[in-house]
Amino acid sequence: MSANARDAILAEVRKSLAGRRRANHSTDPSGDAPAARLEGHARNLIPDRTAGGRAANVALFIKMIEGVSGTVERVASASEVPKVVAGYLARHNLPPKLAMAPDSRLTSLPWAAQPLLEIRQGAARESDQVALTGTFAAVAETGTLMMASFADRPNTLNFLPDNHVVVVAVKDLVGTYEDAWDRLRAAGGLPRTTTFITGPSRTSDIELVPTLGAHGPRRLHVILIEDAG
Amino acid sequence: MELTSPRFKANVRDALKKPNLKTAMGRLISTMGPRRLAARAGLPEFERLCDQARDIKNHTLANLDFYLEAYEAKLRASGGTLHWCRTPEEARATILDLCRQADARTVTKGKSMIAEEIGLNEFLEANGIEPVETDLGEYIIQIAGEAPSHIIAPAVHKTKEEIADLFFEKHQRYGLPKRSEPKDLVDDARKILRPRYIAADVGITGANFLIAETGSSVIVTNEGNGDLTQSLPKMHIVVASLEKLVPTLEDVTTILRVLARSATGQEFSTYTTFSTGPRRADDLDGPADYHVILLDNGRSRLLGTEFQDMLRCIRCGACMNNCPVYAAIGGHAYGSTYVGPMGAVLTPSLVGLADSHHLPNASSFCGRCEEVCPMRIPLPKLMRAYREQSFAAKLGPAPERWALAAWAFAAKRPRLYRLVSEAAARLLGNHGARRGAFRRLPLAGGWTGGRDLPAPEGRTFHSLWRERRRAGAA
Ligand code: SF4
Numbered sequence: 001m002s003a004n005a006r007d008a009i010l011a012e013v014r015k016s017l018a019g020r021r022r023a024n025h026s027t028d029p030s031g032d033a034p035a036a037r038l039e040g041h042a043r044n045l046i047p048d049r050t051a052g053g054r055a056a057n058v059a060l061f062i063k064m065i066e067g068v069s070g071t072v073e074r075v076a077s078a079s080e081v082p083k084v085v086a087g088y089l090a091r092h093n094l095p096p097k098l099a100m101a102p103d104s105r106l107t108s109l110p111w112a113a114q115p116l117l118e119i120r121q122g123a124a125r126e127s128d129q130v131a132l133t134g135t136f137a138a139v140a141e142t143g144t145l146m147m148a149s150f151a152d153r154p155n156t157l158n159f160l161p162d163n164h165v166v167v168v169a170v171k172d173l174v175g176t177y178e179d180a181w182d183r184l185r186a187a188g189g190l191p192r193t194t195t196f197i198t199g200p201s202r203t204s205d206i207e208l209v210p211t212l213g214a215h216g217p218r219r220l221h222v223i224l225i226e227d228a229g
Numbered sequence: 230m231e232l233t234s235p236r237f238k239a240n241v242r243d244a245l246k247k248p249n250l251k252t253a254m255g256r257l258i259s260t261m262g263p264r265r266l267a268a269r270a271g272l273p274e275f276e277r278l279c280d281q282a283r284d285i286k287n288h289t290l291a292n293l294d295f296y297l298e299a300y301e302a303k304l305r306a307s308g309g310t311l312h313w314c315r316t317p318e319e320a321r322a323t324i325l326d327l328c329r330q331a332d333a334r335t336v337t338k339g340k341s342m343i344a345e346e347i348g349l350n351e352f353l354e355a356n357g358i359e360p361v362e363t364d365l366g367e368y369i370i371q372i373a374g375e376a377p378s379h380i381i382a383p384a385v386h387k388t389k390e391e392i393a394d395l396f397f398e399k400h401q402r403y404g405l406p407k408r409s410e411p412k413d414l415v416d417d418a419r420k421i422l423r424p425r426y427i428a429a430d431v432g433i434t435g436a437n438f439l440i441a442e443t444g445s446s447v448i449v450t451n452e453g454n455g456d457l458t459q460s461l462p463k464m465h466i467v468v469a470s471l472e473k474l475v476p477t478l479e480d481v482t483t484i485l486r487v488l489a490r491s492a493t494g495q496e497f498s499t500y501t502t503f504s505t506g507p508r509r510a511d512d513l514d515g516p517a518d519y520h521v522i523l524l525d526n527g528r529s530r531l532l533g534t535e536f537q538d539m540l541r542c543i544r545c546g547a548c549m550n551n552c553p554v555y556a557a558i559g560g561h562a563y564g565s566t567y568v569g570p571m572g573a574v575l576t577p578s579l580v581g582l583a584d585s586h587h588l589p590n591a592s593s594f595c596g597r598c599e600e601v602c603p604m605r606i607p608l609p610k611l612m613r614a615y616r617e618q619s620f621a622a623k624l625g626p627a628p629e630r631w632a633l634a635a636w637a638f639a640a641k642r643p644r645l646y647r648l649v650s651e652a653a654a655r656l657l658g659n660h661g662a663r664r665g666a667f668r669r670l671p672l673a674g675g676w677t678g679g680r681d682l683p684a685p686e687g688r689t690f691h692s693l694w695r696e697r698r699r700a701g702a703a
Contacts, residue, residue, distance in 0.1 A: 006313040009471070009525045013294045016532035020291070034292040037476050038299060038442050044281045044483040047274045064496065102513075123514040126427055142497040151511035159456045177485075181478045190443050192515045193460065194503040201453040202499055205366035205382060206411040207253075207389050208260045214365055214415055215422065216453020216500070 041185070043178050050140050050175030057140035057175055062224070064143025068199030069212060070220040077227045078105075081167055082114045084223055085132060088165060089117075092219070099128040099161060103152045106134055106167060124160035131157040131217075132165045136187075137180040138173045138222075142198055145222070146180045149193040158195060164217040166197075169225045230348060230376045232580060233564030237587035240562040247559075253386050254556045257379075261550035264494025265601065271496070278487050283605040285480045286472075286541040290532060296441040296474045297523075303444030307506030309519040317347035320524050324349065324433070324466060327520055328358050331464045333430035337422075339448060339455030340364035341435025342380055342544060343468045343524055345566045346579070349433075360433075361425045363454035365418050372399045378560030378568065381492055381546040386559050389414065422454070432458035432516065436469035437543065438484070439521070442477045443505055446521060449488065451499040459504060465516035467504070470524045472540040484543060487603040492545040527579050535614055539574050541604040548598035548608060554591045563588060570598035574611045582615060586624040589615035650689045658687025 050057055062072045075084055089096055100106055102121040111119060124131060136148040145166055149155040158164060174180050177196070184190065201216030212218055233240060244250055269275045289296055301311050314320040320343075328336060336353065338344065338360050350360045350371070362371040366383035370376065373395055377383030384392070393409035396417055405417055426432075434455045436446040446467045448455045459465040475481045489495040508515030531537055549555045549569025560568035565576040565585065573588040589612040598608040619625055620633065639646045657667075666681035 005315050005319060005525075008315060009313050009523075009529055010294055010297065012525070012529035013297070013471070013532060016529055016534075017291065017294065019533045034288075034295045034299075034476065037288075041442075041477060041479055043479050044285070045274055045277055047272060047278075047486070049272075067496075068499070126423070144497055149512060149515065151509070151513065154513040154515075155456070155460050156514045159453050159460065177482045178479055181482070190445060190503060190505040192505060192508050192512055193456075194445075194505070195456065196497070196501040197499065198495075198497045199499050201451070203365045203415055203452045204493065205364070205369065205384055206392055206414055208256060208382070208385070209389075209411045211412050211415045213419065214452035214454065215363065215419060215426075215457055 041181075046176055046178065047141065054170075054173075057173060058170060058224075061138060061140040061143050061173055064140070065199065065220075065222060066143075068143060069202075070143065070199045070222060072222045072224055074224045074226060076225075078167075078169070078225050079110055081106075081109050081223055081225070082111050082117070085165060086114045086117055088221055089130065092163070094129055094163065097128075098130050098132050099124055099157060100132045101134060101153045101157055103134045105169075106132060123154035124156035126160065128161040130163040130165060131161040132167070133157050134167050135172060136194075137183055138168045139175070139177055139180055139196070140173060141176050144177070145197045146177075146184070147193075147195045147197060148184060148187075149191045149195075155193040155195065158197060159216045162213070162217060163219045163221070164197075164200070165221045165223065167223050167225065170227075230345065230566060232584055234576060234580075234585040234588055235564070237562065237564060237591070240564055241558050244558045244562040249388050249391060250386055250559050253388055254559055257382070257385050257550060258556045261494070261547075265491060265547060265550065266494075268490035268494040268496065272486070272490065275487065275490065278483055279603045279605060282484045282487050282543075282603060283541060285475065285483060286604060289474050289476060289480075290472065290537060290540055293471065293474065293532065296476060297471065300439055300441040300444055300474060303441065304506070304521060305444070307444045307519075309444065309506045309521060312520060312522050314522055314524050315526070317524070317526060320347045320468070320522050320526075321349060321352045323522055324468070325353070325356055325358075327464065327466055328353070328431050331431050331462075331518070333358055333464075335359045335361055335425065335429050336431040336433055337361050337363050337426055337429040337458045337462065338367070339432070339434035339450065339458040340367050340383070341433065341468050342377075342566065343435055343470050343522075344433065345377060346526065347468075347524065349468070361422070361429065363422050363426065363452075363458055364450070365415060365452060365454075368418055368422065369395065376561065376566070379546060379549060380544050380567065380569075380571070386561065426457045426461050429458075429462045431464045431466060432460075432462040433466045433468060434459050436467050436473050436521075437488070438475045438481050439469055439473045439523075440475055440478060440481055440503070443503070445503040445505040447481060447501065447503050449485070449498045449501050451493070451495075453500055456500055456502055459502075460515055463516055464518040464520070465504065465507075467519075467521045468524070469521060470526065471528045472542075488543055488545055491547040491601065491603040531578055536574070536578050536611060538606050539571075539578060539611060541606055542571055542575070543604055544571075545603060547601040547603065548606075551597045551601045553593060553595060553597070558591070563591070570608045570612070571606075574606075574608055574615065577615050582619050582622065582624060586615070586619035586622075589613075589619070647689070647691050651692060654685045654689045655687055658685050660684070 097118045137146040200220040203214035369384040378386040397407040438447040489498045507519040555569040567575045576585045
């Protein structure tokens with residue numbers, strides 16, 4: 001069925017488009033040749049809001065995350081992350097347990113300094129309450145985290161546990177989504193799942209009242225590392 | 230769903246009698262309009278981005294054969310499988326086949342209008358597979374046994390009291406107490422659906438976009454349900470249609486900048502997820518199989534016609550959120566999968582005018598829908614084109630056609646038109662002068678049933694115009 005359907009649909013598409021093509025009625029204001037467009041990765045209009053430079057983009061990133069009910073904590077260096085994570089769990093009355101991505105940027109942190117913390121590495125399980133992950137890039141434009149599901153970054157950690165703590169290095173903060181795409185292409189292209197996350201899970205399906213924690217994480221907490229390393 | 234568009238007028242009469250519907254629709258209009266405007270005001274480039282979004286889709290549609298084949302090649306290279314389907318029947322049969330290959334007993338579903346279009350849930354149930362809707366709005370209408378009344382807020386016609394009653398009735402077997410605040414209802418649904426995600430054998434989602442450059446499918450959600458639906462089961466099936474194609478990641482990014490702002494007034498939706506093939510060899514999670522259903526269902530025939538413009542639609546819902554007719558009658562009255570102004574154009578395109586010729590009449594031609602459409606779709610013009618087609622095909626009631634034909638005859642003959650309209654204005658002016666309005670008019674009972682017709686002053690515009698010109702020249 002499929003091969004027939006494929007040919008029939010493509011034939012119908014070509015037949016329908018033929019009239020316009022013959023009439024040379026360009027419905028294509030950009031005039032791009034399609035093959036070149038796929039190769040070129042040309043950017044369309046980029047909004048101005050991220051043109052203010054690094055410091056302004058850090059401030060914008062934080063403002064945008066807080067605007068969608070996420071929280072941000074700034075630390076001077078990566079070595080502070082374990083202490084800050086333990087503090088987060090205590091503050092929210094959560095058991096001292098983490099499901100952590102086996103991402104070397106996280107596993108290399110000084111966890112021994114938090115001996116009470118029970119850490120399991122791997123994909124998420126139903127019983128996990130807190131996930132700790134890194135991020136591929138962070139986008140200042142809308143306070144968005146770009147997660148790429150490489151082998152050391154299982155995607156279920158982003159969605160299954162109630163609390164999602166994300167470690168972001170300032171050097172991974174870019175202005176726009178397009179900047180993040182360029183980085184991902186340079187890293188070898190799209191993994192199975194690439195997710196942009198902007199705030200904790202929410203719904204407005206009951207009387208349009210914005211309500212947090214629909215199916216994904218109820219809380220999204222970003223730990224922003226200022227140092228360059 | 231069963232198409233009840235042929236009964237549109239009766240549907241409208243019923244809808245107007247429902248007090249809760251009026252409350253719910255009033256809330257939609259007063260909430261969503263301002264939210265969109267605020268988001269638009271927050272991005273000075275918004276209107277220019279809309280122009281570019283339109284151009285991107287025009288370019289894609291003009292080269293759709295090329296982009297479809299490019300997409301197919303990339304999808305295959307990433308390990309996914311593409312299934313071309315001409316009709317809803319072919320799409321349903323293909324999905325059932327895949328579910329059987331996976332030995333599926335339950336499938337979880339993210340929100341998909343294409344799944345609604347092909348009537349997937351009823352079909353799966355009839356074949357012994359339980360579909361579980363996971364988007365909260367879709368879940369609500371699934372357990373209520375209803376169809377969506379809005380393309381992005383499917384249960385917007387229900388008040389929280391109605392949802393609380395419904396949940397109490399359906400959730401008693403889980404031992405849940407009656408609760409009525411939105412946050413508690415959301416929590417109840419979360420509790421009930423959690424184990425369903427984990428138990429499901431197959432996850433079915435829609436696609437907001439398909440990317441030719443990478444072979445990816447894209448979903449845009451706020452709840453995260455679509456992501457759990459596609460990450461946990463061993464098979465992920467995407468249900469999409471031809472016009473979802475977009476060339477590059479840059480192109481989809483431009484469209485994403487106007488989508489959320491137009492739809493919900495958000496800067497960006499909470500989750501925008503690009504799925505590219507099945508899980509990779511070293512991945513710790515993700516589906517082992519990835520299939521994309523690519524539905525035509527009449528879309529290819531719209532290319533090259535004036536209705537091609539409709540294929541730019543990104544299903545943001547702004548046109549219905551700003552439509553006075555939709556606000557008055559709600560989505561169910563349309564009797565079709567797609568509702569509001571976009572549905573009034575898309576439904577005739579997909580199912581034919583014979584069954585849906587009332588829908589293009591569901592417009593006051595105020596033009597709001599076109600004004601707010603981020604893809605610049607000339608919805609009123611397309612509705613008018615369908616009105617012309619149904620007039621030509623004699624689909625309307627005979628008296629209406631005769632009246633229009635008589636008017637057209639006169640309108641093409643200026644002297645006759647002036648004579649007749651002046652006589653009519655005088656007649657109506659004389660009879661209505663006392664009250665200033667008519668409560669009832671012969672042959673126009675439908676129109677005067679709900680309002681008065683203001684009486685003309687006794688003169689026509691033409692004659693006043695002539696008089697002024699003469700006075701001005703003197
Ligand atoms: S017609 Fe325009 S406004 Fe309506 S849903 Fe489609 S894109 Fe949105």
